[in-house]
Amino acid sequence: MSRIGKKAVPVPAGVTAEVAGQTVKVKGPKGALSFDVHELIAVEKTAEGGISVTPRDESKQARSLWGMSRTMISNLVTGVSKGFEKKLEINGVGYKAALNGKTLTLSLGYSHDVLFPVPEGITIQVAGQKQDQIIVSGIEKQRVGQVAAEIREWRGPEPYKGKGVKYADEKIFRKEGKKK
Structure with missing residues (x-):
């Protein structure tokens, strides 16, 4: 049952x-x-x-x-x-996000900026003092999660310094670096 x-x-x-x-x-x-x-x-x-x-x-x-x-x-x-929302955080020196009309521009340490077109029915907001928080919201739970996963996929968090895009409630397992 x-x-x-x-x-x-x-x-x-x-x-x-x-x-x-x-x-x-x-x-x-x-x-x-x-x-x-x-x-x-x-x-x-x-x-x-x-x-x-x-x-x-x-x-x-x-x-x-x-x-x-x-x-x-x-x-x-x-x-x-009520709708659904997913919060993402960007960690790293020079890593930031900006919203230009219907395009999310991500600076993630690549030689170029990543341009992510915002899908229909999804709203994206960039928040935070350093433009390091992204809020993805909409009425379909699956689409909100999928868009958040696609943004996170561009630069997932790495285990040594924690740089990259992560979910706000995600806990990153940190590794210890080299020892002298």
């Missing part, structure tokens, strides 16, 4: 959820999203206004899709009501 799947997804005030067959559509103050649920999973609106997810049979695949489907629907509701 899925402990997550048993719980109904609550729909807060200001958000409307609609179940049509296997498609769940959610509209809120930040936008609208939809998700197509697998055929092995039954989706229905509850009397309290939430969305309940149950497997159609007891197969291994249906049980494994049960919790994932509930979490995806929960992410839709959270995305259109």
Whole structure:
């Protein structure tokens, strides 16, 4: 039994959820999203206004899709009501970020600046006194995480001095350098 799947997804005030067959559509103050649920999973609106997810049979695949489907629907509701954000930090001498229109310019120690076009539906802010913090936000959790991972990929943190781009909550395992 899925402990997550048993719980109904609550729909807060200001958000409307609609179940049509296997498609769940959610509209809120930040936008609208939809998700197509697998055929092995039954989706229905509850009397309290939430969305309940149950497997159609007891197969291994249906049980494994049960919790994932509930979490995806929960992410839709959270995305259109609050949104998601990932914070990145840039460490290193001369490493910085700047936002020019729809392009993020990263100075990461290469001979050239890295130009990263901001995808549609994603907002990027550059913060910090030294322009060393990047905040990626949007309504789709997967896209926010993917964009943050693509930015981090340009220069991941190295273990000796910790230089590079890292997530704000990431702990870098530091190595000891050479000894004389």
